[in-house]
Amino acid sequence: MILGQERSSLYKLVGAFLIVSFVITMFYAPRASAHGYIENPASRAALCKSGQNTDCGAIVYEPQSLEAPKGFPAAGPADGKIASANGAFPKLDEQSATRWSKVNISSGPVTFNWKLTAAHSTASWKYYITKPTWNPNAALTRNSFDLTPFCTVNYNGAQPPFSYSNTCNVPQRSGYHVILAVWEIADTANAFYNVIDVNFSGSNPVDTTAPSAPGALNSPSKTSTSVSLAWSASTDNVGVTGYRVFNGANQIASVSGTTLSYNVTGLTGNTAYTFSVRAVDAAGNVSAASNSLTVTTNAPVGNDTQPPTAPGGLHVMGTPTSSSIQLMWSASTDNVGVTGYRIYRGTTLVTTTAGNATSYTVTGLSAGTTYSFSVYAIDAAGNQSAASTVSGTTASTSTTSAWAPNTAYAVGALVTYNGSVYECRQAHTSIVTWEPSNVPALWLKK
Secondary structure (H helix, E strand, O other), rough: OOOHHHHHHHHHHHHHHHHHHHHHHHHHOOOOOEEEEEEEEEOOOHHHOOOOOOOOOHHHHOHHEEEEOOOOOOOOOOOOOOOOOOOOHHHHHHOOOOOOOOOEEEOEEEEEEEEEEEEEOEEEEEEEOOOOOOOOOOOOOHEEEEEEEEEEEEEOOOOOOEEEEEEEEOOOOOOEEEEEEEEOOOOOOOOEEEEEEEEEEEOOOOOOOOOOOOOOEEEEOOOOOEEEEEEEOOOOOOOEEEEEEEEEEEEEEEEEOOOHEEEEEEEOOOOOEEEEEEEEEEEEOOOOOOEEEEOOOOOOOOOOOOOOOEEEEEEEEEOOOOEEEEEEEOOOOOOEEEEEEEEEEEEEEEEEOOOOOEEEEEEOOOOOOOOEEEEEEEOOOEEEOOOOEEEOOOOOOOOOOEEOOOEOOOOOOOEEEEEEEEEEOOOOOOOOOOOOOOOOEEEOOO
């Protein structure tokens, strides 16, 4: 009798173990190792990466990561979170007729070019388009789209090349529409979702309005071989996509629409140069020139080839806000003299300060995002020090709401349940029995 009870207990234990293993497998289903996005016609995320779309959040660093469960439209991202892959990059879900830059296309054959950053076996590629009657000022939902794909390419588990394209016949439309491209992975539960904001050529009046001229062109610093330029942002009826920098009548550089500075190098000492900047939009309209700025480079400093020391003790000062981080460092030294500091966010030059500066506040950042900064010292001969680097994270703007079933939650979302606060550990759509206290695999108690 005792032996029978022991066997029964053993069977129950094994059964419980199998159930737990299944649940863990469901919660921790592997994400595809493949990643990719549409380069042409450029997706919303790709235009964020290039700077033609602004205020995009962290997607500018990883447009290839819009990954969510596959099975659209029966499954996949929740309504209102289609563009962001179920809320992973919430800025992308902001929707209005003027929020995003648009790519001009025509109905008929269109080639969609994907850039894959990791190869993976593929089930299919599917393309959907918004209905003729969709509302461009409402959140993207399944009701926004014709849910029969206008193009389906079955790939039968094969592995695509890193540069891959589909040519599809795009239906007749007029004006602004959104195309949803879905790359379904064969051997995981996930897919990659890209939305493309398009304008059907000839259907709307052509954008002929040029941006306003960049303002207040100035030079924060200079050396014998370089001049640092900075200016105020232009405005446009659709959106500024870039700035062109001129030395006299010659264009010497082009930067993104979010970049408001440029360091001109390779100049001759004790020489006057006249600079100007023009803005450009997605339709190719070019603004009038900014104010002309004449700068005379410093006189050459003998044979000075010794760079300054790296700025010391670079750190984040105080508490970052949701859009700014203050940097502080100790002054560099030089055999002649430090004339300025160059501050980079990643690989983008943010500004060049005066030589006596030991702090700078970087603004225009996205909430809840980690950034890497580098600071270099420069001298009058153009010698640049080694970099000092630091990372900082902006404050989150996350709000806390009561947990509810049938709700899509993104990683990092905060909810309250039975008097406690929980943070979402894995993006999912909630159901009854998945209350935060019941599924620690999905929720972390704060």
